[in-house]
Amino acid sequence: MSATASISLPGTEEGPRVGARGWAALVVLMLPVLLVSVDNTVLSFALPEISTALRPSGVEQLWIIDVYPLVLAGLLVTMGTLGDRFGRRRLLLIGATGFALVSALAAFAPTAALLIAARAALGFFGAMLMPSTLSLLRSVFQNRDQRRLAIAIWAAAFSAGSALGPIVGGLLLEHFAWGSVFLVAVPVLIPLLILAPILVPESRDPNPGRIDPISIAMSMATMVPVVYAIKEFAVHGITPLVVILVVLGVGVGVLFVRRQLRAETPMLDMALFRRGMFSGAILVNLLSVVALVGFLYYVSQHLQLVLGLKPVQAGLALIPGMAMMIVSGLIVVPIARRVRPQVLVPAALVFSLAGYLVVAFTTHAHGVAPLIVAFVLLGIGIGAAETVSNELILAAAPPEKAGAASAVSETAYELGAVLGTTILGGIITAFYRNSLVVPDGVPEAVAARATETLAGAFSAAAQLPDALGAALRQAAAEAFGTGVMVTSLIGGLLVICAAVIAALTLGRRLGR
Template sequence: MNATTSTDLSHAAPVRRATGRDWAALAVLTLAVVLLAIDGTVLSLAVPALTADLDPSATQLLWIGDVYSFALAGLLVTMGNVADRVGRKRLLMIGSVGFAVASVLAALAPTAETLIVARALLGLTAATLMPSTLSIIRNVFEDARQRTTAIAVWSAGAMGGAAVGPLVGGYLLEHFWWGSVFLINVPVMVVLVVAGAFLIPESRNPRPGPFDPLSAVLSMLSIVPVVYAVKQLAGHGPGWDVAVAALVGIASGLAFVRRQRSLSTPLVDVALFRNAAFSGAVVTNLVASFALSGLLFFFSQYLQLVRGYGPLEAGIREMPVTIASIAVIGFVGVVVARLGRGRAIGAGMGAAGIGLVGLAFAEGSPDYLWIALSLVLVGLGLGIGSTLTTDAVMASVPRERAGAASSISETAYELGVALGIALLGSLQTVFYRANLDLTSPLPADVEAQVTDSLASASRALGSSTAPGAGEALAHAQEAFTHAMQLTSGVAALLLLGAAAIAWRVIPSPRTAPTVEH
């Protein structure tokens, strides 16, 4: 087809502008993302209560915490492609009902085994929801600038939900039993199904091609064993299970890539990764979620165990990062217009890195104001970066492949969350133990708990009247603070590296195209 014909066609098919109904649909989709993000962070606060009630073994407790992320990360790629085939709205509705049922099962679980199964079902159904929400946005918002704003709202929901999780969990656990952190999902899913049935349009790939079950299996075997290996290595050190899981994951990943190259309709179009802009956006998205998840997970502990805040107050003190990430919605379009997409992502990641450096210094200060200001900078930077990297990924593929592209973006995000908590957590523990200086002698069992973690130290020493207990706890808190400062510095370096990658490899045209295929 010649250039003249292409131009005529583009004029014949003007870009559709979003309506009020479309923005209302976006609100419903964002509500789902907020809930899924909350569900990923709220469980940690409920562990003491559910442990007292269900009495799980140490292994069962690990599975209760991990099986959700395993199922979610492992099935995202498959479910994104399923959505392209059966209909994104249809899969969203089915997944919403399944998520509500699994939430009730988890809330009322009489045994640890039942809770593990329920958490696995929550992960499976969440994997149907996340790529569906993003791919529907890609299809509803055709105008490039409106789509950027819509994805900014969606990203703010994901980031805000992760930050609000401890706040919601703290409130529920202060007033209700541990199952309430799951049961709260049900009314939200009811709203999603009822409102979504009227507001959300159906869309699918008109020519999806055959579905390859072997690719689906290989994609899961490429992700779940690797996440398991990283978590085990971080929590328990090297072992045969770590080595076997890592080898299975790597071998499956290589087989998956080779198979995708040989298929006429691949599950993941690996040729996309030859595009430096696409690869740069995916890597930057992963690094952003890596830094944010690690920060929030250990910063919550810092606020409670070092600053002495309760769970609810600690959640409130984390709100500046949430508010800042939501505020991005109002000006992200202006930033892109002035800098271009790649430079805007680089600037956002750079700002977040500087914010983490500021946080490292502020954690040693008694004044909360400097912590709040640093969190605002982190929220603004990551809000811009996460929004525009997701937008870059979604804009790089045809609309009919939106589900597959969104699954790649979401898989990068979920891997970042899992690896951020595991790797930054391991680094935090190493720094904590290296900085720990117990000048006063303690009983061997107490000293072992103090050396294990600050949480164990607080339990062992917080109410102890033994000589030197108070001094030992103060030393442990100081060691944890120093470890947090060093870990924040490492995360800052990663963000600054991602900023450099985005600035160099992601294109930065200052005028967004009006038609994207």
């Protein structure tokens, strides 16, 4: 299909229904989804121990989290297109093999720099995993009703993995070194490598056209500078480097779009974005993930460091919210047959807004209960909204372009993860540094560590006499809390923006 062709809405017709083999294939395709979501949550909960063991700077600490989604954001569209051409199952298996091997190496990284490098390699292979799972799901489930339920289960796997991550990670962190959290990937991916060739049929674009290396390079040169500029802005504010990176990324992005519009068989069919339903669903996903990841970045440190919970206890505190995210994603399926997405998604996001308001107007002195309530509300809204938006994204794309469309969806997710950590996490870090009043008597070298990160402050406090260490911990907790209200209000504003976009663009029922 040319870039200027009109877009039909594939998948609205009643296709053939799958049997037990198709649902077994879904279980296999959920394994990498579970892995990625477990990996993200585990890392957030392992961050305090990583900070203590490797002593990263504030910038390195952000990079440990952000380099993985940064690399994914740069490569997802490319990998989605390569999957369309060479086979989505083949790309999935290559990515799973590489991801397992690099995870084992990351577990034994001796320095922050090497851990960052391993996370970057995980991003490379992870970019092969995520578009393949969603696009293969589109090819397995051709019946619209079955596909809607499959997507709800697929989306619930993200939430299930996030819920499982703190428990598994907490148990590992209490008995083993922090590197054990990366080894979780190996037992998850081995069944995938065995069962996927048996249960998951290969699929590809029957007319993929030629490979366009220039477009591949341009897609990366668009995403990486923009995301890196956002990271730099969050830490250092507006600098000449930030301006240069934004200009470079946007400039290359404009050239990329123009090239796709002129190409007979474009790498990314820009006509998809002319459909408001597709673009609106992408933006809803993006903003929802920013709000979710920003919340998790704050709450994982708050529960463990400020409130003093063990990793398992902190994980258990998040279980109700994760459970509600799963439940809401499944409950929304029958509701979506009767209620228009432009009404359903904004209504769901009202719950997420309420969750952020609970955090904004409840200080850190109120303990665990407000955070549990807030995350339950946040989970209800995001679980329902992402199930609906993911189904709309696939429905708007022709089957032969499922990989590219899935890649755009996953790019929005990973970009949202970067933005959630860098912007909301960066705001909290900035408020922390500006608000921290180091008690008198703290040595200069210890004070320097304390002003870098909250984990650094608590680690430094352990080296001081009891009274002085307690004073430093108290000062660090109060400084960290100063950014919570502003950050939560910003998260709530993002949710409002997502609701408005949904109301204006998602004008069809899912069943139509």
